[in-house]
Amino acid sequence: MIRRLFRRQKSRPLTEAELAHRLIDPGYACTCCGEVLNAAAGAVWPTAPFGWTNPPAPYPDDAFDTAGRDVLTENYARRGGDTLLRAYLPIPVQGTETQVFLGVWCSLKVGNHARFRSAQARGDADRMGDMFSWLYTQLPAMTGPLLTEGVLTPYSQGRLPLYWITAEKHPLYRAQQDGLTASEILALYRDMGCGDLVDHLIA
Structure with missing residues (x-):
């Protein structure tokens, strides 16, 4: 009897449509x-x-110019002569009109980095236009290239810029063009260390 009861209560597999809904709905609750x-x-x-x-705890962003040669702030970093910043890497969710946004680190030349920080503080970074940038986050985590060419697109009102991979051999180049299924995105999330979130999404 108990065995039959548990068999009846076994949850049905989630469809791609339901997975996509849970993934993109900002109000979805586990x-x-x-x-x-x-x-x-x-x-x-x-x-x-x-x-x-073993990076240190980040400083506030306004400490970037005064915190030393190697510095990590909430949205910027400088290490070994590289000047870096946070961005979102968008990937369309197939079957929807929506994207997911992966947090990444990327580089800018020293002068462009300084100009971007000033424009970001003013809220008009969108006027800078697209800029060449190297991706400094390995995607996928264990198998992706260590450095990848791309383009950084700034936005207004202090919003994080978007990062677009331009290296066609990168495993996520085509994903940014054509999108991934919800299942494929959740597999990428697991690869990037977000397994707990995935478990809650599919519960």
């Missing part, structure tokens, strides 16, 4: 704990640029 997950933006959020082992 069925097991009630936590609002907001999984589409910033679920992947690397603490520091690739290769920075």
